[in-house]
Amino acid sequence: MSKSEKLTSPQLQIPQNSAIFAKGLNFTYNVKSNFAKHALVDVDLSVAKGEFVAIVGHTGSGKTTFVQHLNALIRVQSGCLNVLGHDLSARKPDLKALRQQVGMVFQYPEYQLFADTVLADVCFGLKNFGIDKDKREQMAKEALELVGLDFNKIKDKSPFDLSGGEKRRVALAGVLAMKPQILVMDEPTAGLDPRGKTEVLTLVRRLNEQEGVTVLMVSHDMNEVYENADRVLVFRDGSVVYDLPPRELFRLEEEIEAMNLEVPAMAAFCNELERQGYRIPDKCKTVDEVFDAVMALKEARDV
Amino acid sequence: MFRDVTFGQYYPGSSFVHRMDARVKLVLTLLFLVGIFFVQSFVVFGFVAVLLLAIIFISRVPLRSVLKSIKGIIVLLILTAILNVFFTKGADTAEQPLWSWSPWNGFSVEIYVNGLKTAGKIFLRLVLLVMGSSVLTLTTTPVDLTHAVESLLKPLKLIKFPVHEFALIMSLTLSFIPSLIDETDRIIRAQKARGADFDTGGLVKRAKAFVPILIPLLVGGFRRAEELANAMNSRCYEGATKRTCMRVMKLSWRDFVASFLVVAFFTGVFVLYGMRNQWNFITWLYY
Numbered sequence: 001m002s003k004s005e006k007l008t009s010p011q012l013q014i015p016q017n018s019a020i021f022a023k024g025l026n027f028t029y030n031v032k033s034n035f036a037k038h039a040l041v042d043v044d045l046s047v048a049k050g051e052f053v054a055i056v057g058h059t060g061s062g063k064t065t066f067v068q069h070l071n072a073l074i075r076v077q078s079g080c081l082n083v084l085g086h087d088l089s090a091r092k093p094d095l096k097a098l099r100q101q102v103g104m105v106f107q108y109p110e111y112q113l114f115a116d117t118v119l120a121d122v123c124f125g126l127k128n129f130g131i132d133k134d135k136r137e138q139m140a141k142e143a144l145e146l147v148g149l150d151f152n153k154i155k156d157k158s159p160f161d162l163s164g165g166e167k168r169r170v171a172l173a174g175v176l177a178m179k180p181q182i183l184v185m186d187e188p189t190a191g192l193d194p195r196g197k198t199e200v201l202t203l204v205r206r207l208n209e210q211e212g213v214t215v216l217m218v219s220h221d222m223n224e225v226y227e228n229a230d231r232v233l234v235f236r237d238g239s240v241v242y243d244l245p246p247r248e249l250f251r252l253e254e255e256i257e258a259m260n261l262e263v264p265a266m267a268a269f270c271n272e273l274e275r276q277g278y279r280i281p282d283k284c285k286t287v288d289e290v291f292d293a294v295m296a297l298k299e300a301r302d303v
Numbered sequence: 304m305f306r307d308v309t310f311g312q313y314y315p316g317s318s319f320v321h322r323m324d325a326r327v328k329l330v331l332t333l334l335f336l337v338g339i340f341f342v343q344s345f346v347v348f349g350f351v352a353v354l355l356l357a358i359i360f361i362s363r364v365p366l367r368s369v370l371k372s373i374k375g376i377i378v379l380l381i382l383t384a385i386l387n388v389f390f391t392k393g394a395d396t397a398e399q400p401l402w403s404w405s406p407w408n409g410f411s412v413e414i415y416v417n418g419l420k421t422a423g424k425i426f427l428r429l430v431l432l433v434m435g436s437s438v439l440t441l442t443t444t445p446v447d448l449t450h451a452v453e454s455l456l457k458p459l460k461l462i463k464f465p466v467h468e469f470a471l472i473m474s475l476t477l478s479f480i481p482s483l484i485d486e487t488d489r490i491i492r493a494q495k496a497r498g499a500d501f502d503t504g505g506l507v508k509r510a511k512a513f514v515p516i517l518i519p520l521l522v523g524g525f526r527r528a529e530e531l532a533n534a535m536n537s538r539c540y541e542g543a544t545k546r547t548c549m550r551v552m553k554l555s556w557r558d559f560v561a562s563f564l565v566v567a568f569f570t571g572v573f574v575l576y577g578m579r580n581q582w583n584f585i586t587w588l589y590y
Contacts, residue, residue, distance in 0.1 A: 073492050096498060104496035111486075112493035114518035124515065128498030160522060174497060 014082050019182055019214040020047040020070065025079035027065055027238075039065040041238040043079070049181075052208045052215045054225040054246070057235030058260055063218050066235070067184050070216070071095075071102040084181060100129045103180030107187050109171035110164065118144070118162075119155040122174045129178060143177035144170070147203060165196045172200070176207070182214045183207065189224060197221075201228055226250060226264035227285050234259065247282040266290055312368075314441045319557055320362035321442045325451035327558040331565045332439040338569035339431050341576040345420075346587045348427045354568055355435060364441045372437035373430060380429055384422045391418035449474035450552060467542060475531070483524070490519045 014021045027040040039062045047053050055063045068074040070083055072095055081088040086098045106112070115121035122140040131139065141151045147169040154162075159170055175183070188204070189197040201224055207213040219225050225232055226246045234242040234249070236259060242249055250256060250267035251274075257263065263271070270280045270290060284293045320328070335355075342348055359369055373380070393400070394417040401419070405411035440448070453470035460466050491501070494515045501512050575588055582588065 068492070071496055073495060099496060099498050104493075106489065106493045106496070109493065111523055112490055112497075112515075112519055114515045114522075124494075124499075125497035128500065178497075 015046060015048075017049050018046055018082070019049045019051070019084060020045070020216075021080075021082045022046070022066075022069075023080045025066070025069065025076065025081055027062075027069070027074065027077050031077075039238050040069075043238070043240055045233060045240055045243065047214060047216065049214050050208070050212045052205070052228060052230045053217070054229035054232045055216060055218045055235060056220070056222065056225055056232060056261060061235040062238040063235045064186060065238075067104075067186060067216065067218055070182070070184050071099045071104050073104070096129060100125075100178050101180055102182045102184060103175040103178055105172060105175050105183070105185040105188055107190055109175070109188075110159075110167035112174075113159040113167060113171055116158060117156050118159050118170050121159050121170060122177050125174055125178045139177050139179070140173070143173040146176055146207075147173045148199065149173070165192060165199075168192065168196070168200070172203075180213065182216065184216045186218045187220065188217065189219070189221065197224070204228070222250075222262050222264040223266070226267055234261070245282070247285065312441065313444050314364045314368055316363050316442065318361060318363045318442070319561075320358060320438070322555075322557060323442075323561055324552055324554050324558045325443050325447040326454055326552060327554065327562055328439055328443055329448070329451045329455065331562060332436060334565060334569055335435045336432055338572050339428055339435070341569075341572050342424075342428070343576065343579065344588055345423070345427075347572065347575065348424065348431070350568075351431055351572075352427075354565075355431060355438070358438060359434075362438060362442050364438070368441060369434050369437055372433050376429065376433055380426060383429065384426045387422035387425055388414060388418050391415060391421045393417050445474060445477040447552075449477070450548065450550075454552060467546070479524075479527070482527070483520070486523055487516065487520055490516050490523075 022043050022045050025040055025043040026038070029037045029039055041062075043062075043066060055067065057063045065074060069076060069081055069088065072088055072093060076089040079089065083098065084101050086093050086101075088098075113121050115124060119137070119140055122143055123136045126136045126139055140155075144151045144154065149166065149169055154166075154170075159167060162170065172188070183204070185204070188200050192200065204215055204217070205228060208215045217225075217229070229246055232242070232244060232246050232249050233240050241259075242252075242255075246264075247267070247270075250263050251271060253263050253268070253271060266285060266287060270284075273280055273294075278294075278297055280290060280293045280297075284290050339351065342351060356366075359366060389412060392413075393415040398415055398417060400413035400415050403411055403413040443451075449470045452473060453466055456464070456466045456469065495501075499512060499515055501509065503509075504512070575582070
């Protein structure tokens, strides 16, 4: 799509209650050179407010490129993108307001820590968005407690003296302190131990369920995708090839494996049961839920 | 943001120049860099330029990639040229200014033909210097280059200079540049996402805005260094003792041909320079 076309295209109908709405989004790295790489090809998608969406796909499938569009770290080249009412294809979107509403947690977010104290680091974003000093501390406190850290104990420590898991949580708090309406996370659990993973995911789910935060999570761990997401977007070669609830997506075992993705253990288990003629309800995804469902089936048969 | 760093960028190829021994290329490049300072006249600069263009042509590196290296010093180039135009006096007191302007008594701006000439020569000298050295880095991989340095510095071992360690530091530095650029990019994005603003405000504010980038970068640098040291230790790295090279550098006919031509050319340049008092009646060689 050329630039003139983009400007003259009729106003898109953006569905109500939409957090993210993309239509015909394209992006090419190194446009002018021989190394041009089409990272996004005609991406159409829409995420409603309050959804928990997982983005999966092979390395180089365009997921990170897409995610970086969401708070204008990468500017729209062609197509339309609307995030919480901000038209990102406009020449000058209100970046400050946008970035305050869209919190972005990068891979290994602990590598962005820089300040002398944990408090100062968590306040960095708040300060940039022009929040008053007294209010900042309160918000930082809430965020640190949200991620399960003891505010009084940790606030004056240097972020570099903390353990890996604590650093990650401080970095998370630095994003959450801004109270974003959309939380975008690029592999938030990479490099964490199983307990750390569960903690982060529980926190994200709580934000999603209790505070109504829209969550977009890029992940390579299909098990965590399966258990947490309401919907999964599969990227391949820059396009969204599947947009399905996790249970339905992972029924397509052959297609998933053809894309070098892995079928989560519980999904494989349920798929096998279904082939044998037992039907497990779609909402049962964790080991415990599936166990209960199997027991219920057993009881029903025994009766 | 930092994507257009050309320093050390290798342009793959298998031309005559690419296949030359890195040591020879390094020495010839040094000769070239020194030689340029002995060039006196525009005509000889023309010869040097033709030589350089010929080398670039033989190396099959697109001229555009070589010219890109100038982009980085363009401000320096223009500034030096301008200063020279205004501050160079006439060749002798008899020379009349080409143009002069005296806004008040005791102060005047004058431009002499000599000034223009000096500026032009300095401009050419810098351009050729940068282009010449970028031909070396464009046609030689950083690994070969460090091997070359190590090999050429070997005599210094006699005075207990740690040649191998020096070469290792150099190659590590070079190989860390791309990953540091990546990391910088990533940190900038992360801080931007937290509302950091690098493009507005006064000088002090902008300088301060870099703290959130520099500190994580520094910390990351130390982290990487430590990881690398551990990785090397766990592979039993113990410095120069009994290490051999996978690729042994050998001189070939190419190196002799190239050396002969380049050395001959600059011998000419040095002779011209040495005879500047005897031969200065051949004006096109000297002015």
